[in-house]
Amino acid sequence: MSDDLETLRHSTAHVMAAAVLDLFPGTVIGIGPATDEGFYYDFAFQDRLLPEALPKIEARMHEIVKAATPFVKQEVPRTEAVALFERLHQPLKVELIEEKVTEPTARLYRTGDFVDLCLGPHVPNAGKLGAFRLLSIAGAYWKGSEKNQQLTRIYGTAFPTQAELDAHLTMLEEAAKRDHRKLGKELDLFLVDEMVGRGLPLLTPKGAAIRHQLEEFILRLERRQGYEHVKTPDIARLELYKVSGHLERYHDSMYAPSEMEDEEWQLRPMNCPHHIRVFQRKPSSFRDLPVRIAELGTVYRYEKSGEVSGLIRVRAFTINDAHIFCRPDQLNVEFERVIQLILQVYRAFGIKDFYFRLSLRDEVSNKWMGDPAIWQRAQDAAREALRASGHPFVEAPGEAAFYGPKLDVQIKDAIGREFSLSTNQIDFLLPERFGLEYVTSEQTMARPVMLHRAPIGAMERFMAYLIEHYGGAFPVWLAPVQVVFIPIADRHLEAVTKLAERFRDRDLRVEVDGKAERMQAKIRNAQLQKVPYMAVVGDKELEGGTLNIRRREGGDQVSVTVDQFLAQLEREAQLPL
RNA sequence: GCCGCCUUAGCUCAGCGGUAGAGCAAUGGUUUCGUAAACCAUCGGUCCGGGGUUCGAAUCCCCGAGGCGGCUCCA
Known part of the structure; x- marks a missing residue:
């Protein structure tokens, strides 16, 4: 966002707050910054x-704009600023001055009667605002902490011109159509059933077809890269998580253990402990490393009720997980290989809109486990490997996992929310807690380093992302239905059914639309279901042994022989390895 | 979990104190059709659940569940 746009939006937030105070005297104001998408202001009403109040607030804002009320900057002594906001019954502003203003003076901006603690800059007067729209109301904790009171946040957006605002609003509407929850219903891919439980999505036959293709793709890719796949249970003795430290540091997200025969059993929140025990089944030599143990491992995490959403945030999900056990001298190479694998996966799906985020430890939180010096080594190693990859990244202090620094790949969903898709961690802690070791060339024992990595991340979330990324129009290799056969009249149905069998025998996913409908209606249905190919068959085709192929993307229909089309489809149905 | 809004047929939605509606889907029939919706008929509802107010509640009030937006958290 340019500085000018930020100034415009921030100024719009001020005018909104001014309008709110005009209409609802006695409202306490919080803060009101510009964001990437617009602006917001927090209030205690x-x-x-x-x-219904939003249009009224907008109307009042337009009056302020019309009056071209100037923004006036003012430097006042700190004590005077405190007194002013006390007089105005704005306790949150007083709190901010006391906490944030270290100079002897505080900077204020006035717009008519409205006065705000603010560094600026602002547009010269309210007449210089562009086009704006108030969008939604939401709750937000004061200063972002759930320990504080909750304020009411009004979100809006602003642009220099009406045309830009309109374009943005149209874009939002278009994006909402790609929402995976909407498409999931329309294309019959998954459902979330109240009786089964929130956060526990059910994949339908079509959704499962996509999922199976994804699984096939990643398993084969990993096999080529030297991963060994294992299969481990979704549950373990609680003891396992006592040793790993999850019980201590992760219990908030864990389902409660259940007791049977005087033993406690834990639904697993992570796969690493199981994989560690597989690694530990036999002694390892320095020659064996790295050992790469992989699994599509399902985990169970109790997400707070307000956090679950569609396939993006669920309570049972399957991680494209692997744990790499390597010597310290192999760490950087292995980490770089992981980065390359991620990039390869993203290329296969044409995903370009992402960035790397290196999550580090901070000094504020006390959730970190293990020796700070070891952390430092892990963080340095991650940073170094990232630099070597040549990919830009941002650092996020305080966002690491409790056992080590994380490298996440961040994406945005259809409506602009940011999520981690891939996640990877360097871990010196779990090898320590489980006492992992290998025999060195000097016949001594040494501790391996562990790398957690998941290029696809959670299969569910990745699928949600793909639904939105493709807008439901999946490439042939992923499409749940690759071809719909459309007989023109009833008399063609039997022959078409036999034809479809030939495709099914070749592992192609085809359907025959045998409904008592006109061809046009069947085409429309297939089109709405975003099926890549429609094969229309009537008298002409049956005589000539051909198919009339219509593509989802439109364009001219082509007449091809059955064998030609079979060959073409098999080619397009290949995994993008 | 917290703040706010929403919940009516399989789906999308109307009705907002006075006998539950539409379109699509489904089912039956007629039509047998050449590239985005043929026609006719029929079926389909604990109006999210529970309690209350009222002569009378889908409609008003309270509690709960689920969904949505955001916050917190996060793959």
């Missing part, structure tokens, strides 16, 4: 704010 005396009564709850109804959505």
Whole structure:
């Protein structure tokens, strides 16, 4: 976002706050910054704010714009600023001055009667605002901490011109159509059933077809890269998580253990402990390393009820997991290989809109486990491997896992929310806690380093992303239905059914639309279901042994022989390895 | 979990104190059709659940569940 746009949006937030105070005297104001998408301002209203109020607030804002009320900068002594906001009954502003303002003076901006603690800059007067729209109301904790009171946040957006605002609003509407929850229903890919439980999505036959293709793709790719796949249970003795440290540091996200025959059993929240025990089944020599143990491992995490959403955030999900056990001298190479694998996966799906985020430890939180010096080594190793990859990345202090630094790949969903897709961690801690070791060339024992990595991340979330990425129009290799056969009249149905069998025998996913409908209606249905190919068959085709192929993308239909089409489809149905 | 809004047929939605509606889907029939919706008929509802107010509640109030937006958290 340019500085000018930020100034415009921030100024719009001020005008919104001014309008709110005009309409709802006694409202306490929080903060109101610009964001990548627009702006917001947080308020403590005396009564709850109804959505119907937004147009009224907008109307009042337009009056302020029309009056071209100037923004006036003012430097006042700190004590005077405190007194001013006390007089105005704005306790949150007083709190901010006391906490944040270290200079002897505080900077204020006035817009008419409205006065705000603010560094600026602002547009010269309210007449210089562009086009704006208030969008939604939401709750938000004061200063972002759930320990604090909850304020009411009004989100809006602003642009220099009406045309840009309109384009943005149209874009939002278009994006909402790609929402995987909407497409999941329309294309019959998955459902979340109240009786089964929230956060526990059920894949339908079509959704499962996509999932199986994804699994096939990643398993084969990993096999080529020297991973060994294992299969381990979704549950373990609680003891396992006592040793790993999950019970101590991760219990908030874990389902409660269940007790049977005087033993406690834990639904697993992570796969690493199981994989570690597989690694430990036999002694390892320095020659054996790296050992790469992989599994599509399902984990169970109790996400808070307000956090679950579609396939993006669920309570049972399958991680494209692997744990690489390597010598310290192999760490950088292995980490770089992981980065390359991620890039390869993303290329296969044409995913370009992502960035790397290196999550580090901070000094504020106390959730970190293990020796800070070891952490430092892990963080340095990650940074070094990332630099070597030549890919830009951002650092995020305080975002690491409790056992080590993380490298996440960040993406945005259809409506602009950011999520981690891939996640990877360097871990010196679990090898320590489980006492992992290998025999060195000097016949001494040494501790291996562990790398957790998941290029696809959670299969569910990745699938959600793909649904939105492709807008439901999956490439042939992923499409749940690759071809719909459309007989023109009833008399063609039997022959077409036999034809479809030939495709099914070749592992192609085809359907025959035998409904009592006109061809046009069947084409429309296939089109709405975003099936890549429609094969229309009537008298002409049956006589000539051909198919009339219509593509989902439109364009001219082509007449091809059955064998030609079979060959073409088999080619397009190949995994993108 | 927290703040706010929403929940009516399989789906999308109307109705908002006075006998539950539409379109699509489904089912039956007629039509047998050449590239994005043929026609007719029929079926389909604990109006999310529970409690209350009222002569009367889908509609008003309270509690709960689920969904949505956001916050917190996160793959």
